[in-house]
Amino acid sequence: MIACIGAGVIGGGWAAYFLARGHDVTAWDPAPDAGDRLRTIVEAARPALNSLGFPDEAWGGLTVAGSLAEAVADAEFVQESAPEDLDLKRRLLADLAALTGPGTIVASSTSGFPMSDMATLAEDPTRLVVGHPFNPPYLIPLVEVVGGSATSPDVVEAAAAFYRRLGKSVIEMDREVPGFVANRLQEALWREALHMVANGEATVEQIDASITEGPGLRWPVHGPCRTFHLAGGEGGMAHMLDHFGPSLLAPWTRLEAPELTPELRNAMVEGTATDRSFGELVAERDRAVIAIRRAVEGTRSANAGRPGPSGRSWSSDEPPAPTR
Incomplete structure (x- = not known):
């Protein structure tokens, strides 16, 4: 139990x-x-x-x-x-x-x-x-x-x-990392999004679309490191780092969180407002995630029959025997 x-x-x-x-x-x-x-x-x-x-x-x-x-x-x-x-x-x-x-x-x-x-x-x-x-x-x-x-x-x-x-x-994990791995990566993206809204550089809608219509489509298959490895072409990560390494010094990102002013808070709230209910949004998300998982697992299965990252198919019709 x-x-x-x-x-x-x-x-x-x-x-x-x-x-x-x-x-x-x-x-x-x-x-x-x-x-x-x-x-x-x-x-x-x-x-x-x-x-x-x-x-x-x-x-x-x-x-x-x-x-x-x-x-x-x-x-x-x-x-x-x-x-x-x-x-x-x-x-x-x-x-x-x-x-x-x-x-x-x-x-x-x-x-x-x-x-x-x-x-x-x-x-x-x-x-x-x-x-x-x-x-x-x-x-x-x-x-x-x-x-x-x-x-x-x-x-x-x-x-x-x-x-x-x-x-x-x-x-x-081999050691404790404040915020863990996925949260820290997610938080970096989130802070940059808040900066863009606060500075009037992009709207909430534009930021969301930049991920769902861009890198977000690659991440279910390859994470950010493998994605940049492919960005290096046949030379892989080595070529990518050698070619684009200097741009890492460009002041593109701001990892410090912006001040959460009333104006920024209101912009974020208004930008995510919708007439759809919470339940409708959850159901939409769940259907989409299931479809993505099945599509990714189908690609992995076709590629030499390799299992998913958990060692088994995410979409298997047969659940594993419970461990009681």
Whole structure:
């Protein structure tokens, strides 16, 4: 059984994913409406997961517990997805470490805090590890796994293996990096976008189109490094660096975040305003991501029959056997 602690967007997305993979899930969140909110998130994710080959009859059962202790009493794996508040994370992870047995891994969905900073109050921090997903966890394969200074290396390996068995694409990090890998890259792009809007250099619509109609079409197949390798032609990365290296000194990018003035905030809000509901946008995103994943996996399969980055097909009709 898997325990999901936190029933927000991330915690609910994790719960939906674990359920679809055949696991029973017990969830807990202190909010009085947590159960209803969680079931709403799970039901919203169901069509996408059904489409990926996980029919309703294969799903595990969902239980909403009345207390933290009840939620983790029989848990073999705990996924913590509480708000990004360091003091809260410290207290909660210490409680989770105390309430679970020596064979239970406690993974945090934190998007920025190193485990070394979050585990300071735990009597047994050896079982605490970061399992950082990308939103929505039920659809995006990536999970970044990294331990803290007191985490057992065996726990890091076991957590990575657990996620892989469930079909996730895992980056098992060798060291703690503030913000992790994907978030840092995403944040650099985001800061540059904010600068462009703040300086009147581009609109929100133009910025989004520059990615969806440009480099974003290449990234599902090749990441930024391989993309620039191809930009070097037959000479590859070496030619690209030798030819374009001097331009790296050009003052094109500004990695310092701009001041979030009321004007910039309003421009971003107005630029992303739409008459479509949140649910409609989520459904559109999910359909598109599924189509992209299937298209990319089809290309990989045609290329010498190689599996996806998780070691298995993302769009397989047969889900892996659950690990209970």
